[in-house]
Amino acid sequence: MNIRTIATRPFSDQKPGTSGLRKKVPAFQQPHYLENFVQSIFDSVSAPKGSTLVLGGDGRYYNRTAIQIILKMAAANGFGQVLVGRGGILSTPAASCVIRKYQAFGGIILSASHNPGGPDGDFGIKFNGSNGGPATEAVTDTIFAKSKALSSYRILEAADVPLDSLCETTLGDMQVKVIDPVSDYADLMESLFDFAAIRSLLQGSFKIKFDAMHAVNGPYAREILERRLGAASGSVMNAVPLEDFGGGHPDPNLTYAHDLVEIMYGADAPDFGAASDGDGDRNMILGKRFFVTPSDSLALLAANATLVRGYAGGLAGVARSMPTSAAVDRVAHALDIPCFETPTGWKFFGNLMDAGKVTLCGEESFGTGSSHVREKDGLWAVLFWLNILAVRKQSVEIIVREHWARFGRNFYSRYDYEGLPTEAANGVMQHLRDSFATLAGTAFGRYSIQTCDDFSYTDPVDGSISKGQGVRILFGDGSRIIFRLSGTGTEGATLRVYLEAFEADVSRHPLDAQEALKELIGIALHVSELQTRTGREQPTVIT
Numbered sequence: 251m252n253i254r255t256i257a258t259r260p261f262s263d264q265k266p267g268t269s270g271l272r273k274k275v276p277a278f279q280q281p282h283y284l285e286n287f288v289q290s291i292f293d294s295v296s297a298p299k300g301s302t303l304v305l306g307g308d309g310r311y312y313n314r315t316a317i318q319i320i321l322k323m324a325a326a327n328g329f330g331q332v333l334v335g336r337g338g339i340l341s342t343p344a345a346s347c348v349i350r351k352y353q354a355f356g357g358i359i360l361s362a363s364h365n366p367g368g369p370d371g372d373f374g375i376k377f378n379g380s381n382g383g384p385a386t387e388a389v390t391d392t393i394f395a396k397s398k399a400l401s402s403y404r405i406l407e408a409a410d411v412p413l414d415s416l417c418e419t420t421l422g423d424m425q426v427k428v429i430d431p432v433s434d435y436a437d438l439m440e441s442l443f444d445f446a447a448i449r450s451l452l453q454g455s456f457k458i459k460f461d462a463m464h465a466v467n468g469p470y471a472r473e474i475l476e477r478r479l480g481a482a483s484g485s486v487m488n489a490v491p492l493e494d495f496g497g498g499h500p501d502p503n504l505t506y507a508h509d510l511v512e513i514m515y516g517a518d519a520p521d522f523g524a525a526s527d528g529d530g531d532r533n534m535i536l537g538k539r540f541f542v543t544p545s546d547s548l549a550l551l552a553a554n555a556t557l558v559r560g561y562a563g564g565l566a567g568v569a570r571s572m573p574t575s576a577a578v579d580r581v582a583h584a585l586d587i588p589c590f591e592t593p594t595g596w597k598f599f600g601n602l603m604d605a606g607k608v609t610l611c612g613e614e615s616f617g618t619g620s621s622h623v624r625e626k627d628g629l630w631a632v633l634f635w636l637n638i639l640a641v642r643k644q645s646v647e648i649i650v651r652e653h654w655a656r657f658g659r660n661f662y663s664r665y666d667y668e669g670l671p672t673e674a675a676n677g678v679m680q681h682l683r684d685s686f687a688t689l690a691g692t693a694f695g696r697y698s699i700q701t702c703d704d705f706s707y708t709d710p711v712d713g714s715i716s717k718g719q720g721v722r723i724l725f726g727d728g729s730r731i732i733f734r735l736s737g738t739g740t741e742g743a744t745l746r747v748y749l750e751a752f753e754a755d756v757s758r759h760p761l762d763a764q765e766a767l768k769e770l771i772g773i774a775l776h777v778s779e780l781q782t783r784t785g786r787e788q789p790t791v792i793t
């Protein structure tokens with residue numbers, strides 16, 4: 251066995267963000283860049299000799315190269331076995347599923363999620379622990395600290411390993427097992443949902459369209475929706491994963507999933523539409539000419555959970571990220587179960603789920619999931635919806651409107667200002683923090699500010715504290731404006747403004763969200779001085 255120790259110098263910019271380390275592909279292609287980060291992971295997590303690692307990515311450009319490097323480094327760092335998705339591909343939820351099912355030590359997931367791919371696109375890498383979830387902040391902080399002091403890494407000198415068929419090979423003392431990425435995941439889904447009920451729904455006049463956005467979920471969706479559930483062939487569109495996602499932006503929202511949106515808002519639209527992102531963990535849910543906000547979707551799944559086999563026993567509790575609307579809080583209140591508010595990013599849900607405090611959780615950023623894995627899960631959300639639709643036999647729109655009538659409607663929208671000069675974005679945030687004292691108690695039209703703060707979270711399980719998680723402006727009637735800097739961008743700074751207004755009056759529920767939020771948007775721009783400080787009149791994306 252030829253293990254080489256390669257001398258290297260640390261990079262100063264390997265701080266994991268909201269979801270692992272994300273950079274442009276050329277950054278990862280710098281000599282030693284990927285290797286340094288991988289060694290920092292291995293040095294931080296100290297896997298016992300002979301441990302099993304799960305490895306896979308969303309198939310974007312550089313995935314194959316990175317997989318081969320990581321395999322050789324895993325062999326040189328004492329792993330006993332690596333389970334790799336065929337072709338080096340695993341969706342993020344499938345990776346989480348496989349880590350848990352095979353009781354692996356952990357996994358390395360290669361993805362930049364919904365960010366565009368290709369030679370000039372984004373790439374990313376993160377470590378998930380044995381619970382199948384993203385490493386906690388304590389671990390990512392250690393990884394960053396190690397990366398700043400690294401002087402060498404270990405790698406096996408060996409030929410590349412075949413990955414395109416289900417086979418086992420050895421790499422030094424380590425076994426590499428190529429696994430079918432789809433079957434374990436599909437089996438898990440079949441254990442949670444009533445496939446017979448969904449099959450009979452899909453074999454009637456009910457039509458669906460799922461947009462895989464040329465990303466990782468294509469094969470999963472074909473297997474589950476078309477083969478196992480009998481949806482008409484062609485129900486899954488853009489189903490072949492491409493290294494550059496067909497030049498698209500694989501983010502399932504009304505702006506980027508435009509192929510699907512055209513169909514769902516066109517003549518003869520199907521009854522149900524959905525899309526997922528680059529690595530398969532996000533989802534967008536649409537009815538016929540009807541958009542379900544992710545925050546409403548979470549609330550609705552919680553309210554209807556007992557209709558679904560895997561959740562028939564009820565929910566232990568629910569959790570949402572801080573900027574996500576409080577729609578699910580109202581459901582939790584009605585069900586008399588706990589509701590947790592966490593910082594942005596899936597890693598904060600893991601402890602709550604491991605401790606049995608939470609069954610469902612979600613984020614406004616098109617992420618929904620449950621304790622079946624420790625990642626958000628795009629296809630799972632789609633199947634949950636289909637199961638509810640199969641039981642309730644009503645349209646998506648009617649189910650949502652009935653939900654609002656019962657719980658009230660939380661109008662919601664997010665404005666993203668992408669690619670801002672970092673100083674200007676930081677300036678807006680600092681200005682807001684400096685204004686807390688004067689803002690509290692101020693009235694703007696029918697809205698009056700009750701409190702302002704910088705969100706801080708104390709993990710109820712391990713007591714760890716995460717500060718500086720976003721500026722909150724909270725109004726007396728439950729409405730909120732949140733300002734936050736993105737932790738996943740790779741260029742300049744992205745400022746996100748989250749707007750939420752609660753409306754109990756059913757006669758106002760049909761209003762368009764932008765219309766209903768107009769006043770709050772005006773307040774947000776006014777108090778933040780965003781337009782003058784950044785020179786931006788309009789957001790880049792509104793979701």
Ligand code: G1P
Pocket residue numbers: 268269363571594595596613614615617735736737738739746
């Ligand atoms: C964004 C979303 C966040 C999500 C993350 C990973 O992070 O806002 O909810 O967990 O992507 O998918 P951000 O760029 O806001 O830090």
Ligand code: ZN
Pocket residue numbers: 342362363364527528529530531532
């Ligand atoms: Zn994703």
